[in-house]
Amino acid sequence: MRKLFLFALMAAALLAVLVPAGAYAKEKCCCQKMMMMKEIASEAKITDEQLKMLMEAHMAMHKEMIQTKADLEIKEMELKCQLCQDKPDAKMVTGLVKEIGELKTRKSMTKVQMVLKFKELLTPEQRKALMTIMKTKMEEKKKATPCSMRMHHHLHGAGMTMDTEDESALQSADLQMEDMEETGE
Numbered sequence: 001m002r003k004l005f006l007f008a009l010m011a012a013a014l015l016a017v018l019v020p021a022g023a024y025a026k027e028k029c030c031c032q033k034m035m036m037m038k039e040i041a042s043e044a045k046i047t048d049e050q051l052k053m054l055m056e057a058h059m060a061m062h063k064e065m066i067q068t069k070a071d072l073e074i075k076e077m078e079l080k081c082q083l084c085q086d087k088p089d090a091k092m093v094t095g096l097v098k099e100i101g102e103l104k105t106r107k108s109m110t111k112v113q114m115v116l117k118f119k120e121l122l123t124p125e126q127r128k129a130l131m132t133i134m135k136t137k138m139e140e141k142k143k144a145t146p147c148s149m150r151m152h153h154h155l156h157g158a159g160m161t162m163d164t165e166d167e168s169a170l171q172s173a174d175l176q177m178e179d180m181e182e183t184g185e
Helices: 002-018 027-043 048-084 090-121 124-144 147-155 164-183
Strands: none
Touching: 027 048, 027 124, 048 090
């Protein structure tokens, strides 16, 4: 279970960097990301067909996540409004809590499905090479960008898909993976 979690975390981080930010990114940024993505894929010996399928799967997952997140925010807002009333409708509150739970489950399932697709499309050697390349690129990026600039960049969108929480989780996963390698798990 721990290895699945770590792999899911690394896959999410990888896809956040590999796959273009989408329609909301500027055309120039999208082209730069596409070139970087192809370069990384080439280094990891990922075929054009595999890359195409990864991109399609990520786009579908990203659309699903956007919709689910929006639906979740609306339901949470409705729940807060109900709970702020002097006499909240107990049936409505219960129904909203159940819907929120279903939406959170849908979000988790979407992430798991992406990890499964990622594992299906790439060989173990490609995944290992990709994770090594991504770890190196993220370390280089961190060294090149002062912390305050990264925070500003994340807080203001700028077409990036990885936030500070993702980076912290990735660092934690790296440490856990190092521990697992040392203990032979």
